[in-house]
Amino acid sequence: MTPAQTYNEDQRTFWNGINGEYWARNQDRMDRILAPMNGPLLDFAAPAAGSAVVDVGCGCGATTVALASRVGPAGRVTGIDISEPMLGRARERLREHSNTTFLLGDAADLSLKNLGAELIVSRFGVMFFGDPVAAFSNLRTALVPGGRIHFACWRPIPENPWLQVPLHAAYEHVPRLPKPGPEEPGPFSFADPERVTRILIAAGFGMPTFRPLDIELDIAAGGTLEDAAIHAVEIGPTRRALAEQPEEIQALALESIRRALAPYAAPDGVKLSGAVWLVGAGRAD
Numbered sequence: 222m223t224p225a226q227t228y229n230e231d232q233r234t235f236w237n238g239i240n241g242e243y244w245a246r247n248q249d250r251m252d253r254i255l256a257p258m259n260g261p262l263l264d265f266a267a268p269a270a271g272s273a274v275v276d277v278g279c280g281c282g283a284t285t286v287a288l289a290s291r292v293g294p295a296g297r298v299t300g301i302d303i304s305e306p307m308l309g310r311a312r313e314r315l316r317e318h319s320n321t322t323f324l325l326g327d328a329a330d331l332s333l334k335n336l337g338a339e340l341i342v343s344r345f346g347v348m349f350f351g352d353p354v355a356a357f358s359n360l361r362t363a364l365v366p367g368g369r370i371h372f373a374c375w376r377p378i379p380e381n382p383w384l385q386v387p388l389h390a391a392y393e394h395v396p397r398l399p400k401p402g403p404e405e406p407g408p409f410s411f412a413d414p415e416r417v418t419r420i421l422i423a424a425g426f427g428m429p430t431f432r433p434l435d436i437e438l439d440i441a442a443g444g445t446l447e448d449a450a451i452h453a454v455e456i457g458p459t460r461r462a463l464a465e466q467p468e469e470i471q472a473l474a475l476e477s478i479r480r481a482l483a484p485y486a487a488p489d490g491v492k493l494s495g496a497v498w499l500v501g502a503g504r505a506d
């Protein structure tokens with residue numbers, strides 16, 4: 222297997238296993254945490270009423286719902302995701318939206334030529350491709366000439382205390398995760414605009430624009446410090462750092478995470494800042 226095939230296989234397993242199931246079970250919580258993204262991303266992408274839009278890595282469908290209401294009954298939204306549990310949740314919640322369709326599969330190799338979309342949108346769903354140039358080249362085939370792609374991805378971890386604070390608290394008890402390789406997929410793999418520009422241009426898009434967006438994430442989703450700490454150990458790199466650790470180490474890490482998050486606790490949640498790129502590009506041809 223090539224490194225790209227190995228990355229793809231790992232991602233398919235990750236999003237169909239324990240991680241995808243956590244997102245699907247906690248759809249409401251995840252939607253509340255990521256809600257500050259929706260307005261800015263939709264305003265940036267500006268879907269037109271009546272247009273055809275693709276939501277890549279749509280997960281449990283939060284942005285698919287928002288896009289479906291923006292394009293209205295004369296438009297249509299196609300959500301694509303590799304995760305069966307997450308897409309199952311999206312299908313369930315969008316049952317009554319007749320202008321939405323879902324495709325289960327890898328956005329890198331599904332046949333998308335018939336979609337005839339004016340716009341591709343993604344909220345944190347395009348950083349997980351083993352071979353991103355191949356994946357974006359395939360996504361480009363979903364677009365009509367003049368079509369655009371607009372997505373959100375994270376800026377570097379040090380600019381994202383919502384993740385860095387609990388992760389570093391966990392590192393008091395467990396070894397640091399190995400630094401990801403420069404082409405390895407992951408939530409922070411699109412933090413460098415130069416890399417993203419290289420990928421988009423090679424995939425047949427024009428010069429992209431990058432707009433920084435700073436948001437506040439309530440990682441307790443309106444709940445308590447305990448909710449925030451428990452959630453922090455369940456997702457992303459912090460989960461990976463603690464995986465397969467003995468129970469007593471996990472308990473110590475949870476205690477450190479609680480302590481580290483305490484200064485951010487307020488009566489209405491536990492709020493830390495997040496740093497995002499809003500990236501936009503048009504089809505080059």
Ligand SMILES: C[S@@+](CC[C@H](N)C(=O)[O-])C[C@H]1O[C@@H](n2cnc3c(N)ncnc32)[C@H](O)[C@@H]1O
Nearest residue numbers: 236278279280302303304327328344345346349
């Ligand atoms: C961080 S989640 C974001 C989900 C959703 N966009 C949201 O904001 O709630 C990343 C999503 O990308 C999906 N994904 C990862 N690799 C994919 C691929 N190759 N093709 C399609 N979807 C993929 C995952 O299954 C997951 O739903």
